[in-house]
Amino acid sequence: MKTIKYPAKSDWQDLILRPEREKESLLDTVKSVFNDIKISGDSALKLYTEKFDNVNLTQLKVSKEEIDDSTNKISMALQEAIVRAKNNIEKFHSSQKEHPKLIDIEPGVICWRESRPIEKVGLYIPGGTAPLFSTVLMLGIPAKLAGCKEIILCTPPDSEGDIHPAILFAAKTVGITEIYKVGGIQAIAALSLGTESIPAVYKIFGPGNQYVTAAKKYAQEFNISIDLPAGPSEVLIIADEQANPSFVAADLLSQAEHGTDSQVIFLTTDEAILEKTLKEIENQLKQLPRKEIAAKALDHSTAILFNSIDECIQFSNQYAPEHLILAIKDFVNYVNKIENAGSVFLGNYSCESAGDYASGTNHTLPTNGYARNYSGVSLDSFVKKITFQELTQEGIQNLGPTIELMAEAEELLGHKNAVSLRLK
Ligand SMILES: NC(=O)c1ccc[n+]([C@@H]2O[C@H](COP(=O)([O-])OP(=O)(O)OC[C@H]3O[C@@H](n4cnc5c(N)ncnc54)[C@H](O)[C@@H]3O)[C@@H](O)[C@H]2O)c1
Numbered sequence: 249m250k251t252i253k254y255p256a257k258s259d260w261q262d263l264i265l266r267p268e269r270e271k272e273s274l275l276d277t278v279k280s281v282f283n284d285i286k287i288s289g290d291s292a293l294k295l296y297t298e299k300f301d302n303v304n305l306t307q308l309k310v311s312k313e314e315i316d317d318s319t320n321k322i323s324m325a326l327q328e329a330i331v332r333a334k335n336n337i338e339k340f341h342s343s344q345k346e347h348p349k350l351i352d353i354e355p356g357v358i359c360w361r362e363s364r365p366i367e368k369v370g371l372y373i374p375g376g377t378a379p380l381f382s383t384v385l386m387l388g389i390p391a392k393l394a395g396c397k398e399i400i401l402c403t404p405p406d407s408e409g410d411i412h413p414a415i416l417f418a419a420k421t422v423g424i425t426e427i428y429k430v431g432g433i434q435a436i437a438a439l440s441l442g443t444e445s446i447p448a449v450y451k452i453f454g455p456g457n458q459y460v461t462a463a464k465k466y467a468q469e470f471n472i473s474i475d476l477p478a479g480p481s482e483v484l485i486i487a488d489e490q491a492n493p494s495f496v497a498a499d500l501l502s503q504a505e506h507g508t509d510s511q512v513i514f515l516t517t518d519e520a521i522l523e524k525t526l527k528e529i530e531n532q533l534k535q536l537p538r539k540e541i542a543a544k545a546l547d548h549s550t551a552i553l554f555n556s557i558d559e560c561i562q563f564s565n566q567y568a569p570e571h572l573i574l575a576i577k578d579f580v581n582y583v584n585k586i587e588n589a590g591s592v593f594l595g596n597y598s599c600e601s602a603g604d605y606a607s608g609t610n611h612t613l614p615t616n617g618y619a620r621n622y623s624g625v626s627l628d629s630f631v632k633k634i635t636f637q638e639l640t641q642e643g644i645q646n647l648g649p650t651i652e653l654m655a656e657a658e659e660l661l662g663h664k665n666a667v668s669l670r671l672k
Pocket residue numbers: 277300301373374375376377378380383404430431432433434455456457458459460477478479480481506507510570611612613614615
């Protein structure tokens with residue numbers, strides 16, 4: 249991890265850069281996979297699965313037996329943990345339900361808005377280097393709460409052609425049964441274009457590596473919408489003198505271990521905390537099974553010493569992290585100053601892992617600076633909002649002349665006429 253002390257503001261622009269693959273070559277790969285899947289459907293899907301996941305599949309769809317068997321393949325304790333997390337995620341996301349509010353605009357003019365589920369949605373569950381069954385809960389629960397009719401789940405198979413039983417158990421717990429063994433660009437292409445076995449959907453959700461994220465961006469060319477660009481994980485931690493260096497190190501490593509292209513940023517005003525945290529990172533890293541992955545992520549991660557917490561917050565707002573942890577005493581005084589972040593964790597005991605698994609918030613969040621203009625996944629992501637209005641005869645009599653005047657000024661006399669006829 250690189251250490252920088254008191255950087256000038258003019259250097260911040262370089263410090264907020266994320267490690268990225270060369271976009272051009274990524275896009276070329278994405279385009280050719282989409283093209284092959286458009287032409288050859290399932291057979292291209294199988295070829296790409298052999299190429300990128302090293303497994304030769306005969307059947308892409310997960311059978312009912314495989315789903316049912318998943319229960320016997322994971323411990324009772326894990327089953328209970330998944331159910332507890334599900335209840336918490338459900339509680340938080342249910343609270344996001346909006347009830348139509350009728351607004352009296354003027355006498356005889358009422359407007360309101362109602363939500364309707366997106367009928368067909370595709371959920372991508374990452375599985376390249378870790379089976380992220382928690383993501384099944386994060387996407388499946390709001391999809392079900394919203395009332396989406398067709399929910400198609402895609403996730404890469406392991407080298408035996410199997411899906412991790414915890415992914416299948418989580419899907420079963422949420423009530424998802426249409427599951428396909430396909431990952432990466434080819435999964436996103438199948439969900440966008442449809443193949444003999446995988447139906448096309450209207451919106452694609454889910455995080456993934458740079459290939460998946462690039463494919464989701466490209467899918468938009470086919471009029472498919474996407475949740476958000478949720479790429480390689482990241483966390484930014486702001487710590488003062490009362491922070492606990494071992495907690496801070498553990499939180500940084502928790503996101504570094506996701507992938508070699510993850511990035512973690514540590515900001516502090518206290519030089520002693522900086523030194524102790526770097527030592528802790530070194531010690532804790534050795535104990536992690538994914539130490540090679542985390543070490544590579546740390547190679548393009550930075551620890552920065554600043555003069556004040558205000559300066560740390562300003563830097564964080566410019567960086568726009570996926571996760572922000574405020575390991576500072578008076579975090580309540582800084583909440584209002586946070587402008588760009590996917591999800592925020594307050595105080596020494598709010599570890600980021602809580603949000604990843606079980607506290608209730610969603611872990612599918614904007615990365616790579618997209619927290620400047622995107623929100624994380626929520627119930628809203630799975631619905632469209634339709635506006636309604638009812639004008640009575642009194643309403644059009646009152647408002648009509650204003651509409652007529654505006655229509656005439658725009659030289660749209662057809663619009664004006666639709667009002668004038670009703671005023672007679
Ligand atoms: N932002 C979020 O909300 C969030 C949440 C969870 C996970 N994540 C991120 O998701 C990512 C998961 O990545 P992963 O790799 O473990 O799983 P993944 O499922 O995203 O990607 C695996 C797939 O990548 C494809 N692939 C691998 N090498 C390729 C190559 N050379 N060319 C073309 N395709 C290739 C394969 O098809 C494989 O199935 C991590 O980066 C993690 O940080 C983000």
